[in-house]
Amino acid sequence: MRKLFQYPLCGFSRAVRVTLSEKRLDYEMVYEAPWAPSDALVEYNMLGQVPVLVDIGGTAISGGSAIREYLNEVYPEVELIGSEPVQKAESRQITDWFDHIFYKDVYYPIIKEKILKRFAKNIDRSPDPAYVRIANSKLAEHLDYISWLIDRRNWLAGKNFSIADIHAASFISVLDYLGIIQWNKYEMAKSWYARIKSRPSFRSVLNDNLPQVPPNADYSNLDF
Amino acid sequence: MRKLFQYPLCGFSRAVRVTLSEKRLDYEMVYEAPWAPSDALVEYNMLGQVPVLVDIGGTAISGGSAIREYLNEVYPEVELIGSEPVQKAESRQITDWFDHIFYKDVYYPIIKEKILKRFAKNIDRSPDPAYVRIANSKLAEHLDYISWLIDRRNWLAGKNFSIADIHAASFISVLDYLGIIQWNKYEMAKSWYARIKSRPSFRSVLNDNLPQVPPNADYSNLDF
Numbered sequence: 001m002r003k004l005f006q007y008p009l010c011g012f013s014r015a016v017r018v019t020l021s022e023k024r025l026d027y028e029m030v031y032e033a034p035w036a037p038s039d040a041l042v043e044y045n046m047l048g049q050v051p052v053l054v055d056i057g058g059t060a061i062s063g064g065s066a067i068r069e070y071l072n073e074v075y076p077e078v079e080l081i082g083s084e085p086v087q088k089a090e091s092r093q094i095t096d097w098f099d100h101i102f103y104k105d106v107y108y109p110i111i112k113e114k115i116l117k118r119f120a121k122n123i124d125r126s127p128d129p130a131y132v133r134i135a136n137s138k139l140a141e142h143l144d145y146i147s148w149l150i151d152r153r154n155w156l157a158g159k160n161f162s163i164a165d166i167h168a169a170s171f172i173s174v175l176d177y178l179g180i181i182q183w184n185k186y187e188m189a190k191s192w193y194a195r196i197k198s199r200p201s202f203r204s205v206l207n208d209n210l211p212q213v214p215p216n217a218d219y220s221n222l223d224f
Numbered sequence: 225m226r227k228l229f230q231y232p233l234c235g236f237s238r239a240v241r242v243t244l245s246e247k248r249l250d251y252e253m254v255y256e257a258p259w260a261p262s263d264a265l266v267e268y269n270m271l272g273q274v275p276v277l278v279d280i281g282g283t284a285i286s287g288g289s290a291i292r293e294y295l296n297e298v299y300p301e302v303e304l305i306g307s308e309p310v311q312k313a314e315s316r317q318i319t320d321w322f323d324h325i326f327y328k329d330v331y332y333p334i335i336k337e338k339i340l341k342r343f344a345k346n347i348d349r350s351p352d353p354a355y356v357r358i359a360n361s362k363l364a365e366h367l368d369y370i371s372w373l374i375d376r377r378n379w380l381a382g383k384n385f386s387i388a389d390i391h392a393a394s395f396i397s398v399l400d401y402l403g404i405i406q407w408n409k410y411e412m413a414k415s416w417y418a419r420i421k422s423r424p425s426f427r428s429v430l431n432d433n434l435p436q437v438p439p440n441a442d443y444s445n446l447d448f
Contacts, residue, residue: 046369049325061313063320065289070313089285089294096287099324101273104332145270 002027005041005052007034008208009115009177011107012064012099013051014170019071019163021201023078027053035120065099068163080163091157094149094164098171102142107171109135114178115213139175140185147188156192161199169196173205179216183224190224197222226251229265229276231258232432233339233401235331236288236323237275238394243295243387245425247302251277259344289323292387304387315381318373318388322395326366331395333359338402339437363399364409371412380416385423393420397429403440407448414448421446 004020004027006013020027032041037048044052045062053067054060055074061067072081082088109131146168149156157164172193175181183190196202206220218224228244228251230237244251256265261272268276269286277291278284279298285291296305306312333355370392373380381388396417399405407414420426430444442448 046372047325047365059310059313062317063324065323066313066316066320069293069316070309073309073312085294085297086283088297089283089290092290092293093286096290099289100287100327101271103324104328108328141271148270 002056003030003054004028005030005032005038005044005050005054007032007050008210009111009174009213010034010050011103011167011171011174014173014205015064015163015167016051016053016067016071017204018166018170018201019068019080021204022080022161022166022199023071023075025071025075033119035116064167065095068095068167072163080161080166082157082160082162087158091162091164094156095162095167097145098164098167102168102171105138106135106142107175110175110178110180119212136180139180143181143186143189146192147186150188150192165192165196169193169202170205173202177208177215177219178213179219194222194224197224226280227254227278228252229254229256229262229268229274229278231256231274232434233335233398233437234258234274235327235391235395235398238397238429239288239387239391240275240277240291240295241428242390242394242425243292243304245428246304246385246390246423247295247299249295249299257343259340288391289319292319292391296387304385304390306381306384306386311382315386315388318380319391321369322388322391326392326395329362330359330366331399334399334402334404343436360404363404367405367410367413370416371410374412374416389416389420393417393426394429397426401432401439401443402437403443418446418448421448 002020002025004013004016006017006029008031017029030040032038032048032050034050041050041052042048044054044060049062051064051067052060052062061070082091113129113132146156153159155161155165156168172181183193197206209215226244226249228237228240230241230253232255241253254264256262256274258274265274265276266272268278268284273286275288275291276284276286285294306315337353337356370380377383379385379389380392396405407417421430433439
């Protein structure tokens with residue numbers, strides 16, 4: 001059986017889970033806390049970072065974008081990037097936006113403040129709530145960007161659902177789990193996220209429920 | 225003519241420059257300061273982030289990994305990722321390591337402290353030199369990882385020079401420009417970086433010289 005080392009509140013881990021489900025590939029999840037990686041994980045990845053996918057046959061791949069490209073190459077039946085270079089570039093550059101810019105400006109500062117600082121023992125504790133305020137104001141810019149795109153196209157990268165939607169929604173869903181997003185301020189982005197939430201591939205993510213960090217009340221609600 | 229909007233001390237911009245040179249593709253550079261993006265750049269990328277490549281024909285692509293995949297698809301004559309899925313996954317996952325983990329743990333904290341805080345007006349100034357100390361200690365872990373790989377293989381992803389070497393060296397070269405790396409502590413990593421420095425594709429990067437932030441004395445020296 002395919003194995004995915006993952007942490008439920010990791011955006012990259014979620015993106016792999018949704019990609020696997022969209023491609024109808026079975027897998028089993030191995031829970032990893034980012035601050036206490038298992039020996040099995042460290043065997044595959046020296047720094048103990050999730051996600052790591054161990055495919056049937058034993059090929060192990062670390063990291064969100066390497067796994068995404070691998071799955072699209074090896075299991076092309078369900079197309080999630082696009083079929084020609086310009087369209088692929090469009091879905092990859094929007095994915096990049098979320099993987100890098102959204103990650104650095106919004107996602108990581110919030111995760112660090114709200115999760116890592118609560119559980120990790122060795123983390124640097126210097127950033128303060130001012131960081132979260134800045135990240136929240138940047139969050140608004142990014143949700144406006146989603147609204148801008150969705151006002152012009154069906155899905156983030158164009159006509160078809162793609163990795164851009166998967167990566168964007170995976171990061172956003174972690175913040176939504178934490179109850180940070182005031183959806184009533186972002187009608188267009190909300191309509192897009194509602195469509196994502198109703199996809200069968202997103203069901204497993206919406207069922208995540210960590211006892212130490214319970215989800216916001218509307219997190220799994222399709223009518224939020 | 226192909227156009228690259230870039231900032232000389234941006235690791236992703238450097239990676240695109242080296243990739244273009246390795247593939248023997250001509251391009252002209254458009255200088256962009258990250259804290260003051262031009263209107264032309266913002267036309268292509270709402271947040272004014274570099275790198276943006278505008279290819280012959282006008283296709284514009286934002287972001288290091290989207291540009292990398294695009295160039296490898298559209299200009300496959302010089303192969304820089306690999307020829308089959310497992311080999312591609314290996315070069316992409318090491319590239320990911322530098323694009324994400326090295327970026328977050330080492331590169332961004334140092335760039336923020338040493339460059340962005342000096343020039344950008346609107347940046348949050350809360351992180352302090354303690355951050356740079358933590359980043360420096362993580363830098364040692366990453367250079368040890370390079371040494372570990374180079375002790376086992378010719379290049380970072382295996383037998384052949386690849387995007388993994390390009391991305392790793394691009395980020396590291398920015399830190400080296402700033403004079404942060406004590407190469408005598410990392411013999412194996414140094415031998416790898418010396419081979420990179422002597423490649424013709426790296427010459428343009430070694431010629432970078434910003435008047436406001438001059439390079440370390442040994443920066444462009446092949447015998448460092």
